[in-house]
Amino acid sequence: xxxxxxxxxxxxxxxxxxxxxxxxxxxxxxxxxxxxxxxxxxxxxxxxxxxxxxxxxxxxxxxxxxxxxxxxxxxxxxxxxxxxxxxxxxxxxxxxxxxxxxxxxxxxxxxxxxxxxxxxxxxxxxxxxxxxxxxxxxxxxxxxxxxxxxxxxxxxxxxxxxxxxxxxxxxxxxxxxxxxxxxxxxxxxxxxxxxxxxxxxxxxxxxxxxxxxxxxxxxxxxxxxxxxxxxxxxxxxxxxxxxxxxxxxxxxxxxxxxxxxxxxxxxxxxxxxx
Numbered sequence: 001x002x003x004x005x006x007x008x009x010x011x012x013x014x015x016x017x018x019x020x021x022x023x024x025x026x027x028x029x030x031x032x033x034x035x036x037x038x039x040x041x042x043x044x045x046x047x048x049x050x051x052x053x054x055x056x057x058x059x060x061x062x063x064x065x066x067x068x069x070x071x072x073x074x075x076x077x078x079x080x081x082x083x084x085x086x087x088x089x090x091x092x093x094x095x096x097x098x099x100x101x102x103x104x105x106x107x108x109x110x111x112x113x114x115x116x117x118x119x120x121x122x123x124x125x126x127x128x129x130x131x132x133x134x135x136x137x138x139x140x141x142x143x144x145x146x147x148x149x150x151x152x153x154x155x156x157x158x159x160x161x162x163x164x165x166x167x168x169x170x171x172x173x174x175x176x177x178x179x180x181x182x183x184x185x186x187x188x189x190x191x192x193x194x195x196x197x198x199x200x201x202x203x204x205x206x207x208x209x210x211x212x213x214x215x216x217x218x219x220x221x222x223x224x225x226x227x228x229x230x231x232x233x234x235x236x237x238x239x240x241x242x243x244x245x246x247x248x249x250x251x252x253x254x255x256x257x258x259x260x261x262x263x264x265x266x267x268x269x270x271x272x273x274x
Contacts, residue, residue, distance in 0.1 A: 056180065080143060085128070141176065
C-alpha cells in the first residue's frame with residue numbers, strides 16, 4: 001500500500017531527528033520486547049560535552065550507549081576509537097556496533113572482529129588499552145570502556161594521555177569514559193573527585209533502575225555490604241592501597257564497646273601519697 005512507504009519514511013525521519021527513538025530501535029535488535037530507553041542513556045547519547053564520564057553499575061546498558069554513539073558517528077562519516085582493558089571486551093563492543101549498523105541504511109564495506117568501515121568513510125576501531133597498539137589514529141571520538149580498570153601506571157592515566165592527541169581539533173571531538181568504580185586511585189575516579197571543566201558526569205545506581213530490581217535483590221543477598229555498595233550503588237570506596245580488603249574490615253567492625261581481656265580483671269594498686 002502507498003501509505004506503508006510513507007509510514008516507513010516517517011519512521012526513518014523520526015529516528016534521524018530523535019536520538020531516543022533511534023536508540024530504542026537499536027536496542028530492539030538485541031531485545032525485541034524493549035519498549036523504552038532509560039533517561040540516563042538518552043542523556044549520555046545526546047550529550048555534547050567535550051568529556052563524558054559515566055559511572056554505571058553492571059548490566060545497566062552502558063555498552064548500548066557506547067555502541068549507539070558510535071553508530072551515530074559512523075552515519076556522519078566519522079572515526080571512533082574504542083579502548084577496553086581486554087581484547088574480549090573490544091570484540092563484544094564491536095559485535096554490538098555491527099548489530100546496530102544492520103538497523104541503518106549504512107553499507108558496511110569491511111568488518112573484522114575489532115574494526116568496521118562504512119561506505120561513507122566512517123570507521124570504528126576497537127583495541128585493547130595498550131600504548132603499543134593504539135598510536136597513529138586520527139579520530140572524532142574516543143570511547144574508553146571499563147575505564148577504572150585500565151592497565152599501566154598512574155591508574156590508567158598514561159593510557160589516556162597517549163590517546164588524547166589523536167582527537168581531531170574540529171570542535172566536535174569527544175572523549176567518553178564508562179565504567180563501574182574500582183576505588184579512588186585511578187584516572188577514572190579523578191573525573192568525579194576533582195573539579196574539571198567541560199566534564200558531563202553521569203552516575204547510575206542499580207537501585208535506581210526498576211528493570212534491574214530482581215537482579216539487585218539477588219546481589220544484595222549474595223554480596224557483602226561493601227561489595228554491594230561498589231558493584232550496585234557504584235560508590236568509590238577506597239584508594240586501592242589498603243592492606244586489608246574492605247569486606248574483611250567490614251566483617252571485623254563491631255558496634256559494641258571495646259573490651260580488653262588482659263585488663264578486664266586487673267586491679268590497679270593505689271599509689272603512695274607524697
